[in-house]
Amino acid sequence: MKSEPFSLYIHIPYCISKCPYCDFNSHVVAQIPEDGYTDALLRELELYGGKDGWRGRTLQSIFFGGGTPSTFKPASIGKLLAWAAATFPIANDCEITMEANPGTVDAAYFPGYRDAGVNRISVGVQSFQPKLLKFLGRVHSAEEAKTALNIVKQSGFDNFSFDLIFANPGQSLADLDADLDSALEFQPPHLSAYNLTFEEGTPFHHEYRAGRMANLDEDTEIAMAELIDAKLGAAGLKRYEISNYARPWFHSLHNVNYWHSGDYLGLGAGAHSYRREADGVAGLRWNNEKSPAKYMAQVAATQQAEVEREIIDAHKAAAEFMFLGLRMTEGIRVETFRQRFGQTPREFYPQIDGWIDGELLIEQARFLRFTAKGLMLANSIFVHFM
Ligand code: SF4
Structure with missing residues (x-):
């Protein structure tokens, strides 16, 4: 459990x-x-x-x-x-x-x-x-x-x-x-x-x-x-x-x-939930009916309102870990990524080396983070993970 x-x-x-x-x-x-x-x-x-x-x-x-x-x-x-x-x-x-x-x-x-x-x-x-x-x-x-x-x-x-x-x-x-x-x-x-x-x-x-x-x-x-x-x-x-x-x-x-890819439970119309599986790698995301009236009717009938679910496999979980974690200025902890996905971020995503050379990312004190220049271009980097 x-x-x-x-x-x-x-x-x-x-x-x-x-x-x-x-x-x-x-x-x-x-x-x-x-x-x-x-x-x-x-x-x-x-x-x-x-x-x-x-x-x-x-x-x-x-x-x-x-x-x-x-x-x-x-x-x-x-x-x-x-x-x-x-x-x-x-x-x-x-x-x-x-x-x-x-x-x-x-x-x-x-x-x-x-x-x-x-x-x-x-x-x-x-x-x-x-x-x-x-x-x-x-x-x-x-x-x-x-x-x-x-x-x-x-x-x-x-x-x-x-x-x-x-x-x-x-x-x-x-x-x-x-x-x-x-x-x-x-x-x-x-x-x-x-x-x-x-x-x-x-x-x-x-x-x-x-x-x-x-x-x-x-x-x-x-x-x-x-x-x-x-x-x-x-x-x-x-x-x-x-x-x-x-x-x-x-x-x-x-x-x-x-941003740390933690578990959350979302209640209410259109709310999203996310829970990692027991292996701590793959996960499950689901979302509720968006229309408030239909949401209330569905909960009245079945006590839940889930309408869609998506399995987040290890590859997608790694991508989410990267683009959510990099939103934070402290960046992502390299060891946490390695423990979860079996490789360091640079091994998993070889293109990171190019971004480091281009001074968009920096690896320092065991964290991988954006430089000030990289933060300005964050969205154009995030698409590479998606
Ligand atoms: S419509 Fe409502 S939820 Fe959307 S920005 Fe305006 S106040 Fe916020």
């Missing part, structure tokens, strides 16, 4: 409006079926609590993602956390994160989330500038974003994070500089900075395909990435993953588990 700790992801798929760049499994409905959806999550949780491969294992992190989890009342979040604690042992230092959207931050809810056991909040700010918020189709204003962050802090959450989106068409370096200044006023222990991408199926992608929206030029994007790194670094927020920055001890444990 497996005994290592694992992470739990709970997907709350509802939003009050759909942002035009978003390709997450998020839905706008006239009335959010909070009770029915919570019941379905509880039933799914109960099922996995009794299943081989999960039963008796300790929870090291729980993450409520979305969609917009802050559309749910503290009572529902509390019910789910109480049920999780009744189903699995919970580590004393279990990180319990909830995503919140400034447009839905109800001051009265946040002490309730904290009392329910949530100990980390991640706020989808994206920008503090009205013109960029408008462009991104966000429902909240810059003032509401600031109010939300103040509410989070005043509710006693010392561990919080927020997202910024940069490289928006028309955004200047000065715009980004102003956003970073506003961000740092809140002294966040963790911050994520994502560059805007045009994901297939979104209205932004449609505009992009039609030639009405374009990426910023490469030089400006690089200058923006350098500005973020320099400014956040000077404020004590060290880059530890391609898009994530943290003060010491404030890394997102939940996401680090993904």
